[in-house]
Amino acid sequence: MVFEIVERDLMGRIGRIKTKSGVIETPALLPVVNPLKLTIPPNILQANFKVNAIITNAYILKKNCYDEVVLKGVHRFLDFNGPVMTDSGAYQLLVYGEVDTTPEEIVRFQELINSDICVFLDVPTGSGVSYKIARETVEETIRRGRECLEMKSKEDILWVGPIQGGEFIDLVEESARRMGQLPFDIYAIGSPTKFLEQYNYSKIVEMITAAKNNLPLDKPVHLFGAGHPMTLALAVALGCDIFDSASYALYAEGDRYITPNGTVRLSELKDTVCTCPVCSKYNPIEIIQMEKEMRVKLLAEHNLHVILNEINNIKYSIREGRLWEHLEYDSRSHPALYDAFKLLKNYQDYLEKGTPTSKKRALLWLSDETVNRPEVKRHLARLIEVEVPWRPKILILVPESKNKPFNKSKLHNQLLNIILAREDVLKSVQIAVLSKMFGLIPVEIEEYYPLSQYLTPSGISDTQLRLIKEALIQFINRNCFKKIILLNDEAQYGSALVEFLLNIREENRILEVDVFQLNRSNYITREDLVRLKTTLTAGVEKC
């Protein structure tokens, strides 16, 4: 198997792509090496940046250094001792409108120079083209893809199948579906660059999900030209595994300094805002005064450090099961990223597929968008699915305890004392926790991850209250409670839940709603305990 998935979170994954020159751990960022201008030489990329795979351009190699690179092979030519991916000249086709080679020549050439991962000469859709033209790029790319698969003669090279369609989501879907049926080792999504430049990250979300939903999920996916740290986590979370970046060097040429959340002109910086080896040594004012060549070299190094570090942080978030938190945090760096993040609520089913049912860490409620995370949806889905098997007639609603789970709380003990006293009561009662993360949690399942492993801010938001109400309605609909007892945490909920329960009472054929106000430490007072016992016994007999 070429691609092995090691860890997952959302649709992101840590994986291993096996090539004849070594393993690439994904998510991976392959720095683009321009063979005509080595801003950072490949052996330095390997030694100082721990880069273990690079991407270069076969078309440029073929046009400018044919003899030498054929003689030496691309690895020795570039002095890089690890996987080398070669792009085909499609980018040049996009920019210049034509290239001085044929699809066949480029396939043969890539085999000849012994590249590890190769792209045939696809026809990028680009942006701003008509639907008709876009469709043609899809068709022609697929035709060339088939041709490439027939033509290729080496078994130890991984071939990439590019997806076209650009802004036309239906074409992306079709392109992915048809390309996905061809036996490529890796698929690639083309043409996001324009949308990235326009901060149209929502379009990127649509493009990636359109492609991924129509591709085999066990194959790695490359997202072309999307190497800025700002959007990497989003792309990984949606299922992209490989990225390339020319920006680290191109931005450096323009004195642009990449930060985790954006790009600034070097001249705008007074303070060092980065810990990388370059920035630890020189401050921005020193760098700007250097000779161009040195300045570009240092800036490129800084830029690459920042990009690679974001890849490492994404890996860390996947391992920790905190990729959603990573996205939620990132989304507060720019309104456009926030827009794209908010869109994820439309892809909950998709994102849930990859989200593990068990994780190391607590889930964090970081804003009302947390309600869209797949774990919440997953819990709500189960809540509707399962009817409580002993068919209890009485539902006791309790607030979240300060320390979870609720079954370790004093209030739970108070309840148990009453409930365990009579078997008929025990059999008639369902206790459920009102949860600011999951809406409602029957106590029997609260120790299953993550139902007691989460942190929420103090207070309650409208969204959390809505979540609780929705979960309540669904749980009540699925079961046949005749009586509901609310142990109300008034400081938290006020009378909101009381009113809500009274409102839904009739249509759910509930005979009684009984409310007990808890004291400030969320205990039942002694008098209320007596009353609760009475109401429970009466309830069991009546219902």
Added chain:
Amino acid sequence: MVFEIVERDLMGRIGRIKTKSGVIETPALLPVVNPLKLTIPPNILQANFKVNAIITNAYILKKNCYDEVVLKGVHRFLDFNGPVMTDSGAYQLLVYGEVDTTPEEIVRFQELINSDICVFLDVPTGSGVSYKIARETVEETIRRGRECLEMKSKEDILWVGPIQGGEFIDLVEESARRMGQLPFDIYAIGSPTKFLEQYNYSKIVEMITAAKNNLPLDKPVHLFGAGHPMTLALAVALGCDIFDSASYALYAEGDRYITPNGTVRLSELKDTVCTCPVCSKYNPIEIIQMEKEMRVKLLAEHNLHVILNEINNIKYSIREGRLWEHLEYDSRSHPALYDAFKLLKNYQDYLEKGTPTSKKRALLWLSDETVNRPEVKRHLARLIEVEVPWRPKILILVPESKNKPFNKSKLHNQLLNIILAREDVLKSVQIAVLSKMFGLIPVEIEEYYPLSQYLTPSGISDTQLRLIKEALIQFINRNCFKKIILLNDEAQYGSALVEFLLNIREENRILEVDVFQLNRSNYITREDLVRLKTTLTAGVEKC
């Protein structure tokens, strides 16, 4: 003047504290140097970390190396060529309950060793003490403060006045008010450590604002023991200027690795998640296998890089006028920080004081909490304050244009054509933009910063809609419109504003509400233009 403020944002500032050994640029983090254990030697702090001021402990120096440090002076003793601050042993008093010196001895000793910034032997409140004890620490600290000021004999030393009170906010206020009347050069807020450890950042917000509101605002403020990068921006935004950090070394001793958003055990890290010189050279697995001494040294270096980098990033945010965005972003790293951030809505007036009226950059709407930023409050306050001088009778409400300001939009041109045609119409009309950041903006002022310099996500949130309605009510109350014409962007607002205007119509004695639906590109159709012209002319005559 000892302290000069160079730039401001919120209540944060970039400043310069002049000491006899050089200037300290604030916000500044002073690494704590333990003279008995130099994890990172002071000269290395200066050379490799660009640290220009350090803090050490006078009590430890006095107890352990009296002769040598008196002979050499603290600078030569520590081999540090820049400002040295000395703490007094109050921390030892807090931890061990007693110290082997007197307030007088410690004042004399600090003068003797020629320290630049000195703290007299205050009595820290700590946490978990009774109100009575806490009050005693306040009283005794003030008494010793007075004594110190009488006793001190050198003019070239800056003395620090510590504020006590701990969790008792009224005591913090009193302590600050009375200490603030004594002529110290710097004030210091004590005892936040326990609350920081408990993630009780809301308490920190209360403590700092309680102190700052009672201190002279032109003096620098030190926040003791709060050197973790997670909360630095919040503390700076609330007006703290100086921090100390022993944690960089103490955490290293415990194999704890500081990140911008938290602390993790080194053993939990598989990937490098940092670009600092240490992490660029070694990965966590390599570091964990090293000998203890080397491991602690490297971890301390890493930790310090991360902390100092956050200080630099805070400075950058202040210069860019993006400190609010910095906080909003940070707040999504942990629910406890989000809690503290949400509290800022209670301190809008305070935060507004320091917020410049003009900035370089656009404001970003990053979540519904953005509504609490001082610029929004400031605008709303002015909106209520000022009655439109020409007393227009007709209010035309227009949606935000895609590119701001609105007066450059096609819709504005369409309106002008009609309005300019008749002088009586011109004199009767007020155009105001419905703004997702500021609620409502009269077109006459929309080019004043920041009313056209902001970015919001697509769509409209409940909070934004509420903001618009509130601004509308206040603007309508302040003026005497007889007719309101809404040019409705239906895709954005649906019928929400139509209903709202119809509802408030009677109580505001408005004769007519007229609605025109805009087309998808936010233009008025040709037919509607004719109708608008008629309704305007009729309106002018009627009102």
